[in-house]
């Protein structure tokens with residue numbers, strides 16, 4: 001398994017304030033760093049370099065994308081707007097919580113190019129599984145809009161590159177938030193299947209009009225949205241994979257699986273409330289590795305640095321199909337709601353199955 005990295009991803013700085021919002025209210029003594037910070041990516045790198053999984057990994061250097069490559073997914077007008085905003089002066093807010101500054105444009109190019117380089121390694125047969133450890137994240141970025149910390153849609157770029165080569169591509173997104181940007185890019189297409197498992201959160205403003213509901217099915221029913229209830233837990237997420245998404249993916253038979261990999265669904269993440277644990281991410285990784293021969297992953301959310309890094313480590317253990325966990329989870333002690341209230345998960349999953357295209361619906 002190969003990990004793709006580029007130093008320029010650390011240059012993007014969304015500033016500080018009240019969590020993700022610019023400015024500090026009078027009741028807060030010191031501003032907090034924006035959650036999507038370089039520190040989190042450094043911690044993720046450290047976990048994979050120094051954790052027990054390290055001997056299994058090969059590190060590769062990423063590269064900067066070209067404008068033409070970005071334009072395979074985004075409108076040229078949007079890219080020009082984005083580049084101008086990054087040029088400042090100072091920091092510019094593209095929506096309430098999506099901020100760019102002087103280092104953002106090199107980071108955007110590095111995140112996109114490094115993801116494309118990871119995809120190239122898989123498509124050329126140099127590795128089965130490649131993980132682009134990049135930021136800023138991308139899955140909320142739409143064809144013509146930034147959104148939710150995301151500027152350019154790295155997962156969509158990888159999927160588009162493979163689709164342009166004539167491959168059948170599926171995108172699986174397990175960030176706690178709906179992968180609305182990827183949905184937007186491929187909504188009218190039948191050659192790319194997009195599936196997102198996320199917390200039920202709905203639309204959140206002018207840059208995020210998609211709700212992530214199951215009835216947003218896209219052309220040919222090739223967009224699958226699984227909304228899980230607040231605090232659903234590991235068992236719910238794995239049921240969503242086993243009972244809904246993986247059966248649909250098996251019927252779609254993609255040549256390449258692109259994963260938008262977020263850890264903000266963890267029980268300890270300040271930006272999400274799905275109550276997954278490191279063990280859940282390990283099982284997600286195992287299922288992905290068992291399903292797909294060729295996998296490209298790109299880093300999305302995950303904002304409690306330490307626990308998100310543990311979840312990344314566990315996911316990678318699963319992707320490697322290691323027989324036993326290599327790290328203890330010192331924090332996972334919460335009850336799993338999906339085991340206490342399985343009927344709630346059943347209802348969430350039934351809502352998706354009723355909207356699913358007949359040729360993708362699981363055979364019973």
Ligand SMILES: [Zn+2]
Nearest residue numbers: 175177264301
């Ligand atoms: Zn997220």
